[in-house]
Amino acid sequence: MSLIIDIEKTLGNFSLDVHFKAENEVLGLLGASGSGKTMTLKCIAGVITPDRGHIELDSQVLFDSEKKINLSPQKRRVGLLFQNYALFPNMTVWQNIRTGLLRDHMGRASADAAVKDIIEKLRLTGLEKHKPWQLSGGQQQRTALARILISAPQIILLDEPLSALDSCLRWEVETQLSDILAEYGKTVILVSHDRDEIYRLCSRASAMTGGCAGQPVPVEEMFERPSSISEALLSGCKNISRARRLTSRTLLAQDWGTVLKTDREIPENLCGVGLHATDLCPSWSGKNENSIRCHIEKRISDPLYDIYLLRPQSGDWPEGEDHFKTISNLPQAEDSASSRLLRMDCPKNSSQPFSKEQELTVSMPCQKLMFFT
The missing domain is CATH 3.40.50.300 (P-loop containing nucleotide triphosphate hydrolases)
Known part of the structure; x- marks a missing residue:
């Protein structure tokens, strides 16, 4: 039918x-x-x-x-x-x-x-x-x-x-x-x-x-x-940044303050980039692809994951929060500062837990990045 x-x-x-x-x-x-x-x-x-x-x-x-x-x-x-x-x-x-x-x-x-x-x-x-x-x-x-x-x-x-x-x-x-x-x-x-x-x-x-x-x-x-x-937000993506296309394979993630490389063509009308919390991972050497230095703001433990809220050490927000809410067609968050944080979900016992206030370099695998237009 x-x-x-x-x-x-x-x-x-x-x-x-x-x-x-x-x-x-x-x-x-x-x-x-x-x-x-x-x-x-x-x-x-x-x-x-x-x-x-x-x-x-x-x-x-x-x-x-x-x-x-x-x-x-x-x-x-x-x-x-x-x-x-x-x-x-x-x-x-x-x-x-x-x-x-x-x-x-x-x-x-x-x-x-x-x-x-x-x-x-x-x-x-x-x-x-x-x-x-x-x-x-x-x-x-x-x-x-x-x-x-x-x-x-x-x-x-x-x-x-x-x-x-x-x-x-x-x-x-x-x-x-x-x-x-x-x-x-x-x-x-x-x-x-x-x-x-x-x-x-x-x-x-x-x-x-x-x-x-x-x-x-x-x-x-x-x-x-x-x-x-x-x-992306409805489907559970926790990490989203406004983004601008630089070349066919590089973009500027404005809210994370970093340039990211990708493994595929970036749309010319790109307006955002996303990454699932389970795809964000520690960069032990600091030399992994798309590495970004973060400050651990909070650690939350649930039955399956250790959840870390991370603040990127740089970011380009000045003109940005109202514009971000406009392109996402979502209501303004009560605490817009919280939307600047990255979220990383690490499976329990997969590594030694990190401490609050610790500095940590994380990696954003290029094949896991999502493009929004």
């Missing part, structure tokens, strides 16, 4: 501008709270009406502002799973799932057989008479998904499907959800602010910032080779 969406919507000071296509895949919308992810889903489902544009699902027009087409939610055959699952609290698991068939004209025996079948598929056997409050978070989610799947939707929309779960339960539910979506086999749009969920559950993803969705790309490409500063 293919989805084509090209819409605009303004609510107060917020403007939504979304254009993408998806077909028989799990497509992720990755963005922070307030970026327009949920609003996009509601426009597809018919809960919110766009101001302008076109939405088409498997050659059926759901919305077209010029042709004045706007199908009701009931006629769109869209399954929308809300963050809180929206189960009826006074109904049992069986009854909740059965409501997904209310619009279908089938006999009671056929309906009961369909409910029983979906209960078995989603491993809810034995819970048929339970109310939502008697279920775990994972069981509630599977019940809500069963109610959607039994209605035979042409597309499934998942709004932060794992956000309501604690960390212990989330992994178990995520693996179950992955299996369910694989068996479904049609188009799924999954929105999340969690980049790890997007990476594991989706084949392609689009970064959403300020109501705008970037063109979907394979998740590996988004995380390894993001094309914009906004996309």
Whole structure:
């Protein structure tokens, strides 16, 4: 099933501008709270009406502002799973799932057989008479998904499907959800602010910032080779500097105060350069490629990494912070000085921990640098 969406919507000071296509895949919308992810889903489902544009699902027009087409939610055959699952609290698991068939004209025996079948598929056997409050978070989610799947939707929309779960339960539910979506086999749009969920559950993803969705790309490409500063930040890149192209293979990283060499052609319209925290590494000899002298501002320990916040010993910020925020299309940081720091994540026990206030030379491998235009 293919989805084509090209819409605009303004609510107060917020403007939504979304254009993408998806077909028989799990497509992720990755963005922070307030970026327009949920609003996009509601426009597809018919809960919110766009101001302008076109939405088409498997050659059926759901919305077209010029042709004045706007199908009701009931006629769109869209399954929308809300963050809180929206189960009826006074109904049992069986009854909740059965409501997904209310619009279908089938006999009671056929309906009961369909409910029983979906209960078995989603491993809810034995819970048929339970109310939502008697279920775990994972069981509630599977019940809500069963109610959607039994209605035979042409597309499934998942709004932060794992956000309501604690960390212990989330992994178990995520693996179950992955299996369910694989068996479904049609188009799924999954929105999340969690980049790890997007990476594991989706084949392609689009970064959403300020109501705008970037063109979907394979998740590996988004995380390894993001094309914009906004996309890089959403995908977890911690080290970003304004940059200017000097030659085809050298650039000036203005905020780090250093010239960097690269192993590939630098775009002429370069505006930024990035490096993942796990790719920044100590330069023991001080002679490694793209070495930069830093002062250790802080050391933070987590279960897997020693995290170091490093201040480059030079940098070109004077004209820069407002311009940096403008090109990244992100809100001004409360403490803009913190954005000058480099972050280096070292695996536990990989080396002797460095001390705060220590001077350290680090290396930026040329093959790991990311270019932003």
